[in-house]
Amino acid sequence: MYKDTAKELLTFIQKSPSCFHAVDSMKAMLKEAGYEELRECENWKLEKGGKYFTTRNGSSLIAFQIGNTLDDYHYQVTSSHSDSPTFKVKEVAELKGKGGYLQLNTEGYGGMLCATWMDRPLSLAGRVLVKEGNSFVSKLLSFDKDLVLIPNVAIHMNREVNSGMKYNNQVDMLPLFSAGECGEGDYYALIAEALGTSKENIFGTDLYLYNRMAPSIWGAKEEFISSPKLDDLQCAFTSLKAMINSKNDHAVNVFACFDNEEVGSGTKQGACSTFLFDVLQRINDNLGFAKEDYYRAVAKSFMVSCDNAHAVHPNHPEKTDAENCTYMNKGIVIKYSANQKYTTDAISSAVFSGICEKAGVPVQHFANRSDAAGGSTLGNLSSQKVSMHTVDIGLAQLAMHSSYETAGIKDSQYMIDALTCFYDTNLHITDSECIEVQD
Numbered sequence: 001m002y003k004d005t006a007k008e009l010l011t012f013i014q015k016s017p018s019c020f021h022a023v024d025s026m027k028a029m030l031k032e033a034g035y036e037e038l039r040e041c042e043n044w045k046l047e048k049g050g051k052y053f054t055t056r057n058g059s060s061l062i063a064f065q066i067g068n069t070l071d072d073y074h075y076q077v078t079s080s081h082s083d084s085p086t087f088k089v090k091e092v093a094e095l096k097g098k099g100g101y102l103q104l105n106t107e108g109y110g111g112m113l114c115a116t117w118m119d120r121p122l123s124l125a126g127r128v129l130v131k132e133g134n135s136f137v138s139k140l141l142s143f144d145k146d147l148v149l150i151p152n153v154a155i156h157m158n159r160e161v162n163s164g165m166k167y168n169n170q171v172d173m174l175p176l177f178s179a180g181e182c183g184e185g186d187y188y189a190l191i192a193e194a195l196g197t198s199k200e201n202i203f204g205t206d207l208y209l210y211n212r213m214a215p216s217i218w219g220a221k222e223e224f225i226s227s228p229k230l231d232d233l234q235c236a237f238t239s240l241k242a243m244i245n246s247k248n249d250h251a252v253n254v255f256a257c258f259d260n261e262e263v264g265s266g267t268k269q270g271a272c273s274t275f276l277f278d279v280l281q282r283i284n285d286n287l288g289f290a291k292e293d294y295y296r297a298v299a300k301s302f303m304v305s306c307d308n309a310h311a312v313h314p315n316h317p318e319k320t321d322a323e324n325c326t327y328m329n330k331g332i333v334i335k336y337s338a339n340q341k342y343t344t345d346a347i348s349s350a351v352f353s354g355i356c357e358k359a360g361v362p363v364q365h366f367a368n369r370s371d372a373a374g375g376s377t378l379g380n381l382s383s384q385k386v387s388m389h390t391v392d393i394g395l396a397q398l399a400m401h402s403s404y405e406t407a408g409i410k411d412s413q414y415m416i417d418a419l420t421c422f423y424d425t426n427l428h429i430t431d432s433e434c435i436e437v438q439d
Helices: 004-014 019-032 186-195 230-245 275-286 291-299 346-359 412-424
Strands: 036-037 052-055 058-068 075-081 087-096 103-110 121-132 135-142 177-178 202-211 216-218 224-227 250-258 302-306 334-338 363-367 391-395 396-398 405-408 426-430 434-438
Touching: 004 216, 004 224, 004 412, 019 036, 019 058, 019 121, 019 135, 019 230, 019 250, 058 230, 058 275, 058 291, 075 230, 075 275, 075 412, 103 186, 103 302, 103 405, 121 186, 135 186, 135 202, 186 202, 186 224, 230 250, 230 302, 230 396, 275 291, 302 346, 302 412, 302 426, 334 346, 334 412, 346 363, 346 391, 346 412, 346 434, 391 405, 405 412
Parallel strands: 036 052, 075 250, 075 302, 302 391, 334 363
Antiparallel strands: 052 058, 058 250, 087 103, 087 202, 103 177, 121 135, 121 202, 216 224, 224 405, 334 391, 396 405, 426 434
């Protein structure tokens, strides 16, 4: 069971070399499960018992299923993100070098472990805006070939490299495109050929590097999975599977996957945007509920913010808290922060721990060392627009923000089981005084 789930996850990630492809993969899963696509710019006609999804910018997606009775109307939400740290190709992309070298001019997207991008096959994926008549049409593009590489400097030319290296993105991290066979304009010619158009018809690009190393299940006992983009496509995939597998007649189950988490979420398609608020309010209005009903529903709602967590590093256990630390293959990680980088509090922790107990899924607890700053994630950001009880959870992994990350083979199934139970369970919330977990 664990291995089959891991294989399905890794296949999903291979089909998702950019945030745009990830959302496209999610759309395919939802359509296969009978969900109807809605466009934000069109009228919505929703029905009780219906299953729907909508996208924003092609890189964020919200799906929802509406209960048949709604006698205790509220929302049960999971949130995750579609983006990962990488390098974006600038619009004027070609850089000429000595001896006929041609490099691609890139800039960093998010905070990545730079060294993990070097000396390995890379390619490009994203979207291209193509002019067709009077329209500019967005087209997905992924080069299924080893296209570029970022070469290291030989140790003979940098004897101190193993004593520490500070990478300069404008100098050290530029990918090599050609050693002389390609010339000016060939980069856009390659894009145009792949899309069956001419260079003159290309009016915009959002193209990113992606690691071509194939995902792997490994270890003497096959305990581990390694892949690009485990943060956060592992959570996006498992939470979407959970919603597809679930049913709750008393609530509106919602799956939200936002873009731009790695750069602060402050975009029209990020967790700080109005996307979730807009969708939830349109559901309320379309079902004939009043504005007062919406406020009451949100007050009774619950969000599970799903973004991966740090496993104890085998070489550096001192990097994590002595007791509030987590391990691969040990189950769901509930994340805490006194400074509210994570939104978990006693209420949301208790509720989700109870859900996991009901699902038979093990739970771990994570907090950063008190002398170290940690990252933040989606829960506290989305609460700025839609405020509800929220717990921050994840799955333990190593090498977060590497181009190739590692996690445990069991944990994806644990997450599916826990979140399926969350979606299936009707949470009856009375302010902050009592949350009843109903079947």
